[in-house]
Amino acid sequence: MRGCCPRCGQGRLFDGFLKLAPRCESCGLDYSFADPADGPAFFVICFVCVPAVIFGLWLEVAFQAPYWVHLVTTLPVLLLTCIPPLRPLKGWLVASQYYYKAEEGRLVTGDAPETGSAARD
Structure with missing residues (x-):
């Protein structure tokens, strides 16, 4: 929420008011994993x-x-x-994505081995 790197807490998270920096200047964490999209705007609008x-x-x-x-x-x-x-809400969402290792959903193709109940039957 303070706009610091979610891993080291030292580097800047933002490269402007709401634009994410490409990476942390202290520990080098790449922020390409983060995509809060319209999450901050949604919370602000609702609350x-x-x-x-x-x-x-x-x-x-x-x-x-x-x-x-x-x-x-x-x-x-x-x-x-x-x-x-x-800004604090966007920082919180990016830090949550880092902490919980959130990623985009991926479609399972026929090439990948299946997991789950269908593979065990």
């Missing part, structure tokens, strides 16, 4: 954006606020609650 939008809707229904009030209140609330959590 942070929804209450922020509800705040804007409440403001409109309760006070029938003009557009400039929404521009001054709702927009900063949305931006301040939605953008900052993206």
